[in-house]
Amino acid sequence: MRLQLTDNGPELFCRRPRRWLTAGVLLICLGTHTMTFAQKTNQIDEKNAISKEGSFSTPRDTKKEVDVNFLFNYYDQDGNHSAVTGGQGTEELKDRAMKIVVNVPLDSVSTLNFGTHLNVYTSASTDRIDSNVSSASRRDLRNQFDVGYTREIQAGKQQYGLNFGGSSESDYISIYGGGRWSKNFNNDNSQIGLNFQAFFDTWLLIFPEELRNPQATAFIETNRRKSFNLSVTLAQVLHKKLQAAVFGDVVYQTGLLSTPFHRVYFNVGDSLRIEKLPSRRFKFPLGVRINYFSTDHLIFRFYYRFYHDDFGIHAHTLSLETPLKVNSFFSIYPFYRYHRQTASKYFKPFKAHSLQQTYYTSDFDLSDFDSHKVGLGLHFAPVWGIGRFKLFSKTKVTRFKSIDLRYAWYSRSDGLSASVISGGFAFSSK
Structure with a gap:
């Protein structure tokens, strides 16, 4: 039941913090397209390749430092349309997450990066899987690890990378991997990028207690899921103050x-079944991002995405972020996001499905709704850092580079609401 806003779906959620509805969900957080802390520290995402210098080249000396980033957030959600109980009931959830990202330069052109991510959450809706209230399903732990390699060739004109990782929870395990390539041309004013990701998930099948029989679960033929994502990005410097990127997946x-x-409840008596959806799905997101540098102190970041899939969902997403540089080391960035989607052809609310339907779900994440997200972020990064100290060596100096804080509030037309407080600390060592 954790809120998930992703690049590859409309605004799809899962009832527990896992990556299963979309491929390519390495950057899951409230506000994917408004520069989350993970995006600021993970430069392998071609969608964020636009730099403030007016070109897409990466300064060569930035890869000489070992960078360590500590990221955390506290997430609180509530609503009254839980899919666990058939489209009605509490959606209360509290999630505490921490992530550590380490980038290690191997030489002047290659970098190795590591990441580990831990979620501890409490979910009232998953506690309704059976009648044992406050059972093990109420609390869970999710852990994730990533490892990646990036290398530049042709004096930084091209870059390629590989990444692998995995995550686990009490009832599933996932492994994933992928590769990416990008090339700068037109005097570094243009960039094209390709990114491929593959996910291989395995479920430990857990059913509602009243449906734990062969007749109710006969249609489930596998406990595995595979997801493949191919992304193409084209970015262009249009003017010294205007940069744009278009991308499709x-x-x-x-x-x-x-x-x-x-659960899914039907319109005949007390008829009840397990959610059933097709075993295949195609998704087609297409978007554009525009950055306008109005002054040395104010930037406008605009984003639009259209989404379509063969479940019958169409969606539009608009967002605007306006970073304001107060002085040389402190900036604030208010942001707003609007999302509108149509319902899946397989969705109906509580007790609205017919027993003659082949596929059915009462998950309101696949319903017709619109949503709003608004928030404010703070970035504090003095030129020479916040502080310096020697931690592991008498010769190497560790620099405390920056602090980020962010708050976002989310509201959906079906009554779901959420808030998240995020933070980040960045360090580097030579």
Whole structure:
């Protein structure tokens, strides 16, 4: 039941903090397209390749330092349309997350990066899987690890990289990997990028207690899911104050795409079944990002995305972020995001489905709704750092580079609301 805003879906959520509805979800956080802390520290995402210097080249000396970033957030959600209980009931959830990202330069052109991510959450809706209130399903732990390699060739004109990782929770395990390539041309004023990701997930099947019988679960033929994502990005410096990027994705998923512990109630008596969705799905997001540097102190970041999939969902997303540089080391960035989507052809609310339907879900994340997200971020980064100290060596100096704080509030037309407080600390060592 954790809020997930992703690049590759409309505004799809899962009832537990996992990556299963989309491929390429390495950057899951409230506000994917408004420079989350993970995006600021992970430069392998071609969608964020536009630099403030007016070109897409990376300064060569930035790779000589070892960078360590500590990221954390506290997430609080509530609502009354839980898919675990058939589209009604509490969606209360509290999630505490921490992530550590380390970038290690191997030489002047190659970098190795590591990441580890830990979520500890409490979910009232998953506690309704059975009648044992405050059971093990109420609390869970999710952990994730990543490792990646990036190398520049042709004096920084091209870059390629590989990444691998995995994550686990009490009822699933996921492994993933991918590769990326980008090339600068036109005097570094243009860039093209390709990114491919593949996810291989395995479920430990857990069903609602009243549906734990062969007849109710006979249609589930596999406990595995595969997701493949191909992204193409083209970025261009249009003017010294104007930069733009267009990008498109093709996402293909196959396997168990429904959630085993989601109930669906039908319009005949007390008829009840497990959520059933097709075993294949295609998604087609297409978007544009525009950065306008109005002055040395004010930037406008505009983003639009159109989304379509063969579940029948169409969506539009608009966002605007306006970073304001107060002085040489302190900036604030208010942001706003609007999202509108149509319902999946397989969705109906509580007790609205017919028993003759082939596929059915009462998950309001696949319903017709609009949403608003608004928030404010703070970035504090003195030129020479906040502080310097010697931690592991008498010769190497560790620099405390920056502090980030961010608050966002989210509201959806079906009554779901959420808030998240995020923070980040960046260090470097030579």
